[in-house]
Amino acid sequence: MCYFKKVLFSMLLLCLIIVVTDETIAAEPTKFYEYSNAKGITVINYHSFGDYKEIANINITKKLFREQLMMIKDNGYTVISEPQLIAYLQGHGRIPEKSVFLTIDDGYESVYTIAYPILKEMGMQATLFVIVKDMEMGSRKGVPMLNWLQLKEMSDSNVINVGSHTYDLHWRGNNDSPKYEAMILNQTKDGQPLTNEVRQQLIFEDVTKAHKLIEQNIGEKTTSFAYPYGAYDTFAERAIKQAGYLIDYSTTSGYNLFGSGTVHIKRIDSSNLVSVEELKKKLEKQQKQAEQQYKNRDIQVEAHISSTNISISAWLKSDLNAKALQAKEARFELYKTVNGKRQLQRNFGSYLVTASAGSRMMKTEENTTNYEAGSYSIKTIIVKQDGSKEVFWLNFSK
Known part of the structure; x- marks a missing residue:
């Protein structure tokens, strides 16, 4: 009985959509590109x-x-x-x-x-x-x-x-x-x-x-x-x-x-x-x-990853409680790692943030079914009202 419970638990884990944070994204690639970078x-x-x-x-x-x-x-x-x-x-x-x-x-x-x-x-x-x-x-x-x-x-x-x-x-x-x-x-x-x-x-x-x-x-x-x-x-x-x-x-x-x-x-x-x-x-x-x-950067990214789909939400911490909107737009770019270097594949597009208090979040979704096998990165760029930018890298494998 114990054995079957373990199997069932493992299957449930595989079916769960993964919520990715800055600390848990694809540990090795993230460490190489983010944490060992200046x-x-x-x-x-x-x-x-x-x-x-x-x-x-x-x-x-x-x-x-x-x-x-x-x-x-x-x-x-x-x-x-x-x-x-x-x-x-x-x-x-x-x-x-x-x-x-x-x-x-x-x-x-x-x-x-x-x-x-x-x-x-x-x-x-x-x-x-x-x-x-x-x-x-x-x-x-x-x-x-x-x-x-x-x-x-x-x-x-x-x-x-x-x-x-x-x-x-x-x-x-x-x-x-x-x-x-x-x-x-x-x-x-x-x-x-x-x-x-x-x-x-x-x-x-x-x-x-x-x-x-x-x-x-x-x-x-x-x-x-x-x-x-x-x-x-x-x-x-x-x-x-x-x-x-x-x-x-x-x-x-x-x-x-x-x-x-x-x-x-x-x-x-x-x-x-x-x-x-x-x-x-x-x-x-x-x-x-x-x-x-x-360490205290304003940009926040949450990603849900499955074997066929990625959905990403991006926002600024400063926009959660502030009345004046700080974020202006978010851009999402897809990169593939080739010979240890990221190569831009294409842009997902640009998304304007909604100024209402309940939806200060920018989102995109991508079907990954036809992706070739390999290591990928999504670069999220939030442009602020003052023209400054914050960047977040999300790494995943296919």
């Missing part, structure tokens, strides 16, 4: 290397730069490449749990004479954002700039990835005052007034000119852009998007979360004003904050 990444930004009095506030000595990179290496951080960063921010790339990314702004000659050899020696990469007109002029604020031959050599080495910092929009009006940055200022260098729409067109023409000249001179396309002084508004953003840049960087300090998107990447500055110990503490602090934020 919860956040810090981007460290540099400018000038050496000891130029004209730009003392953004210099870093050769010695200190080397010591900072050694600290990064000695503390188990991996310096990743920009393609890795983009895939991670898009929500489908896996990077080591302790990862950092390096950028350099402006394009001073000291990048070639000091930073490049050290990066090359240590097997690290960085993305360099150049102000093209200043390069063509040969100097900025009295400090020598890179030339095209130097830039091409660094690009060809794959140590330096080249991005745009505009052609000639890295200036401020009102005697170089903050909040008068060219990207958000409705006037030309000579003081002529501009409408927002004309400024947007001028930005588009400037940044398009910049990346075309970069491509002509180094033989590589650039899809990376850094806002001068970190200044942007709606019209500047539209121009950058229109120009086809894949990723853009701000000067807002902080870390970047998995799946958070490739717009307005946060960065922390480093220079002679930041000691090795201070940089170490900042990296450790941001690592802990990212892990905590990931």
Whole structure:
């Protein structure tokens, strides 16, 4: 009798629809893609290397730069490449749990004479954002700039990835005052007034000119852009998007979360004003904050899986009791794991959340009868009203 009860119990278990949570989804694949992935990444930004009095506030000595990179290496951080960063921010790339990314702004000659050899020696990469007109002029604020031959050599080495910092929009009006940055200022260098729409067109023409000249001179396309002084508004953003840049960087300090998107990447500055110990503490602090934020993320997903069907519900914790609706829409994407990598198969579509208190949930359902055997993932993306995104991966086998 006991034997039959066990058999009956086992059969009932097989017939049950499984409710999947963040902790129980297909343990092994989830562990590989989610839990051993970085919860956040810090981007460290540099400018000038050496000891130029004209730009003392953004210099870093050769010695200190080397010591900072050694600290990064000695503390188990991996310096990743920009393609890795983009895939991670898009929500489908896996990077080591302790990862950092390096950028350099402006394009001073000291990048070639000091930073490049050290990066090359240590097997690290960085993305360099150049102000093209200043390069063509040969100097900025009295400090020598890179030339095209130097830039091409660094690009060809794959140590330096080249991005745009505009052609000639890295200036401020009102005697170089903050909040008068060219990207958000409705006037030309000579003081002529501009409408927002004309400024947007001028930005588009400037940044398009910049990346075309970069491509002509180094033989590589650039899809990376850094806002001068970190200044942007709606019209500047539209121009950058229109120009086809894949990723853009701000000067807002902080870390970047998995799946958070490739717009307005946060960065922390480093220079002679930041000691090795201070940089170490900042990296450790941001690592802990990212892990905590990931743990407390707003997105919630429940899935019911059977041998022929998957149904998914997605919502935000913040929408359960709040009057103001936080979620805007949910998107569901199907991936298949091929040779250890997720490959997008198709989109399930986009679903708007209902604003009523009783139905702040987005749902989709999929018949899996005709799926080929293999490992699959469903990426749930919830877009919030403020434009930010939260991502959840659900893994299953067929």
